[in-house]
Amino acid sequence: GRVQGAAPAAERPQVDADLPRADRRARVHLVLGVRLERGAAGGGRALFSGPVLEAQREAVRVGGRARLKKRVQLAPSDRVEDSTMDREEEEETLAARRKKLKRKRADAQRADARAMTRAGLSFAEQSTRALPRDVLLRIFAMATELPADVADDARRSTHRTGAIPLVPKLASTCRAFRDVLRERPESVWRVVDLSYGWCRPSDAVIRRLCASGQWAKVHTLNLSGCATLTDKTYAALAKHCPELKHLDASGMGDKVTAGALASIAGRLESASLDHLSLSPARGGVRGATTYVASALTGRLKRLSIAALPWLGNDVLPAVAAACASLTSLNVSESAKHDSVAKFPWLALMTGCPLIESLSATNFGPTTGWTPWPAMGAANDPFAFVERGGDGPDEEDALPGWRRLRALAIGVGATRAGNGYAWGVSSVSDGVLLRLLWHAEALEDLDVTGCWNASLHGFERALYRWWPPLRSLRAARTKLASDEAIENVLCVERVSRFADTNKKFPVFRRLSSTLETLELGSPLSHAKRVTDDGLRNLQKFDTLRELGLAGADVTDAGVRRLLEGGPPNRPVGGTLRAIDVSACRGLSRAVRSAATASGARPLEILAAIRRGEKEKEKEKEGGV
DSSP: OOOTTOOOTTTSOOOOTTSOHHHHHHHHHHHHHHHHHHHHHTTOOOSOOTHHHHHHHHHIIIIIHHHHHHHHHSOGGGHHHHHHHHHHHHHHHHHHHHHHHHHHHHHHHHHHHHHHHHHTOOHHHHHHTTSOHHHHHHHHHHHHSOOGGGTTOGGGGTSOOSHHHHHHHHHTTOHHHHHHHHHOGGGTTTEEEOOTTTOOOOHHHHHHHHHTTTTTTOOEEEOTTOTTOOHHHHHHHHHHOTTOOEEEOTTOOTTSOHHHHHHHHTTOSEEEOTTOOOOGGGTHHHHHHHHHHHTOOTTOOEEEOOSOTTOOTTHHHHHHHHOTTOOEEEOTTOOOSOSSEEEOHHHHHHHOTTOOEEEOTTOSOTTOEEESSOTTOTTOTTHHHHTTOOOHHHHHHSOOOTTOOEEEOOOOEEEETTEEEEOOOOOOHHHHHHHTTTOTTOOEEEOTTOTTSOHHHHHHHHHHHOOOOOEEEOTTSTTSSHHHIIIIISOOEEEEESSTTSOSEEEEOGGGTOSEEEEEBTTBOOTTOOHHHHHHHTTOSSOOEEEETTOOOOHHHHHHHHHOSSTTOOTTTTOOEEEOTTOTTSOHHHHHHHHHHTSOHHHHHHHHHHHHHHHHHHHHHHO
């Protein structure tokens, strides 16, 4: 564009054509700089204003005149050498500018640091100074809280949350954070995990923290594996932690007495007493029973007494009598040393009607447990149901767990001298019918190893109340067969009637809600599931995980399962994982692809297609 104050083209000084381009550029810069200066001085409109204009003037006056003067003094023979020197000077100038800019930035940072030091502030304090202290404390409290929806997540052993180690890290970040945490420490010390392996607490440390008031609002405490703690710790918790509701004392040793545990049991809503280190010399069955009985109160909602081999037959009746608000009970791997382990199913139904989760996997000795009362006994209220005399009024009057969502009554494999041994399941058709009575909200059912239950028993128990099952683990049962898949899981039956006159039936099938189906596991192969069963599995609309370990299936059957279904169904359907380990009917390449890909269906299907193409090439080559 045209600059105001610049001379017309006729009045512009002519630049020698024989001069190099750098000389001509320098002369033009000099002329433009001078006339820009004149135009600005004469009131004309300049290109720049303020400090930018001053910098441009100085650069043009000094740099341009020096370059032009130097060019005029040089002879033509020295121009090549001068061009090289000029480039070196430019590079040196750029390097000098970078160093100067770096020094200026460093000086500015040091000046800011000195200013903050004089003011007694750090960078974190400056950035959080605008936040009110209450807001900042609330953020810290939310960060240290353990969310209720992941409280049972097994991954918390590697992804820990809570006051440790977050609060010490926050306190060592800056002075502002430390001051906020010192003002109200009880607001952030609410969820504390001191389990062994993560840290090694002692009586002195816990008593000091309790006496200082920092644990005044602790409501969740994990002391699992801390076998060195004594009654002094529990006395301090009873005195200084009035809001303690959830306690994990798994692995507690003989140094803690039942009286010390009873001193804090009155305020607990959740107690975990797994793996108690009680030797037979310190009480055996009587000691374990005493410890568990001291923690039973009416406020208790969650109780875990798993892996207690010395658990006596009088514990579960005591639980049923004292814990009317119980919603979760775990007795897996317990009561191993009794020759006859009784499971009081009727007492638990009537005394704890609010149970939502019941886990009794591997309960009792290897010979199994005994239901109490026995099936068809005089005090069995379900005896008339076995005789076929049930009606609507009688069904509603019978006890049952109407809120039951998860039930695990399977039998797993235990390590023996020559490998693994399976225990004996005590779950019969009658037991299954009684435990699932009124279970209209059941979502997770684990009956692994329950071989004594027949297909008719499963059908009668599951189709009576139509629970919305999402997960079914039935390895080593009669459900793990082609017949069961076709006649029990995929068959449509009447679930209810749309009118009171029962003229418009509503049909449903269990396969419409299942997301996880385990028919085979690494220790229990599904040998009775073949390609015919896979053909019926295509009817499962929401299936995401399928366990077929050890099944008698082939590449063609698995491909039909993954590619079949409705026309608009994507390849693989809704499946996200399919376990085909130990399936000898599959090619080795398919099994290797399943192991390498983590049982992803698309990778398995790609391996099957590659194998078929290789077979076709071999046939063509042979022909």
